[in-house]
Amino acid sequence: MIKVLDYPMRIGGEACPAATGEWIDTAYPFTRKTWARIPRGTAVDAAAAVGAAVQAFERPDWAGLTPSARGKLLHRLADLFEARAEEFARLEVMDNGKRITEMLGQMRRIPDWYRYFAGLADKVEGAVLSNENQAVLNITRPAPLGVVVCITPWNSPLLLAAYKLAPALAAGCTVVLKPSEFTSVSSVVFADLFAEAGFPPGVVNVVTGYGDEIGAALVSDPRIAKVSFTGGDVGGRAVYKLAAEHFHEVALELGGKSPNIVFPDADLDNAANGVLAGIFAATGQTCIAGSRLLVHRDIHDDLVERIVSKSKGIRMGDPLDAATQMAPVATEAQYQKILEYIDIAKAEGATCVLGGKAGQGAECGDGLFIEPTIFTGVTNDMRIAREEVFGPILSVIPFDSEDEAITIANDTDYGLAAGLWTQDLSRAVRLSERLKTGTVWVNIYRAVSYTSPFGGIKQSGIGRENGKKAIEEFFAPKSIWFNTAPTVANPFEMT
Known part of the structure; x- marks a missing residue:
């Protein structure tokens, strides 16, 4: 007899069932038997998670951190994950049925993503721009976008989450992660590592449920800044349309026929x-x-x-x-x-x-x-x-x-x-x-790295993940102008 375990969502640093109290069964593909349950989240839970992420983004315990301090948190996260790689590999096998050898390989590589972007956190710089008025100084500064909704598929949940979370957090954004309803367990367990690493509550939230019930509510929330989605082209098209209603930035990594x-x-x-x-x-x-x-x-x-x-x-x-x-x-x-x-x-x-x-x-x-x-x-x-x-x-x-x-x-x-x-x-x-x-x-196939940009064209999506420029996708450059002249001319006096 298999003991079925419940795995609640993580919102604002707390373990939460769905507001409705409903659950979704998760089956092990090798036996087709239920081994876990996840909450069937709805728009109510989506709103709570986005609200927690908004508050965390504005609080000084996150917003006041230097980029170097964010990098240190990501390094701690990588160390904690590395120590539990085998546990996460087993959870993903139970969820999606992939081979334990493959998932162990993935889990042992995932810390590299967080360490790479930890190193980039304090390497994103602004600029001093030249302009035609020598009395005016114009600089740019990178400003984190805000709340990012990350939606991952069922084939490699934690690896593909790393593609999104690592640069988003390094940039200073806060995150709501929505994994596939088929493979959510590893993601909600992973969420606990953020508090252990020292991340403030609400910086990373994990919600679970069906795409049309909680996923659509997340993408439609006017408080978010960006959606990063990995999945099929049908789902990507739906996300793109919903995000357009509020002019959210969107990154889509979709299918292929390579x-x-x-x-x-x-x-x-x-x-x-x-x-x-x-x-x-x-x-x-x-x-x-x-x-x-x-x-x-x-x-x-x-x-x-x-x-x-x-x-x-x-x-x-x-x-x-x-x-x-x-x-x-x-x-x-x-x-x-x-x-x-x-x-x-x-x-x-x-x-x-x-x-x-x-x-x-x-x-x-x-x-x-x-x-x-x-x-x-x-x-x-x-x-x-x-x-x-x-x-x-x-x-x-x-x-x-x-x-x-x-x-x-x-x-x-x-x-x-x-x-x-x-x-x-x-x-x-x-x-x-x-x-x-x-x-x-x-003369090789399926090589990927955190150092190399990844993404497609046409119906394979828009945007790129991984590589140095990936972190820039989570910033909005802010242009700041300083007048150094002692006086400001009256615009209605001709000289």
Whole structure:
């Protein structure tokens, strides 16, 4: 018998149930059994969280801190998180079903985000500007925006929260974090570390519930300054429209249909491994999944054979078992969606050369497993090639020339990432310039860092996270003018 634990929201430094007293069950994807409950927050809870963040932003115990002092708090937070990385990894596995080895890797890297932006906190500077009037001094100073609403998805809750919280807090903003209703536990537990690190109450608040019930209320609140959202393009579009009503600043990191492009001169074993990492790692549940494999016709059959051979050995199983190589899908709805797309691909005429069904072996238990699935004979006008599936499904599309590869790669509503596999440096440079994406990887895939800007174009979103300029996204430069002349002229006296 599993003991189901309740995980309240954190508002103003206090643990809070929903104002209605209602709860949402959270199931472990490997067993489909409830192991936790989170509050079903509503507009009342959203208003309370924003109110706490507004008060914290204006209080001297936060607003009066120097940038260096904010950096020290972030360093303490990183140390506390690092000491509990294994605990947070296990919570995320229980929430989203990802492999424990993957989540441990993420949790051990997350402190780096907070330390990086802790170091940047006192590096953002204003300027003295020249102007045509020598008697007037004009300076600029960076001013924190205010309250930021951060909305994260279910695939990597704490890592993607770090993308947002680290620069926002370094800049001096206060935050209301709303994680996915499917994966909220790790975020509410994480919230307790802020008080332990010395952050004043209300600087970071975590609320839980459904997007249309509490998320919409947060985005619509006129007291906030910015919304930072990571999720699907449908949700991003809804957030964008709501935020526009109050002219909130918005950053959106949305979906992708990223091409992994392989040329005949590539090391095919390396390319095959990169393709596997791009689509089957994380069970394909990542916005940067290399879900379209564009392969030169001369090596098509050879590369597909290598990928199929390597994929047959992928071990599905309990995500808490370190030997497991592919874990279940995170939610029941996503599981059904992936199966529907497999049927769609077959109906469109694609050839399934591997997988194509739910995982049903003893090692899968009652989990939400989908076998690693590969389709050949795909054309770029098929739905399987155009729509984000967010699962372990690879669409293989042949090409004959560089121009054709780029045309296919760019013929998409998305523009988040792309991979190039070639030993020709001039080709790599040339084509990386022509690919319409926010990130291009050459002979590698899925590399990310707190030092490197990340984001997309087209329906993959707007704005960038990570890197030096990310902190600037949470400031509004203030222009200040000083008159140094001894007198001010009467505007109605002509001289």
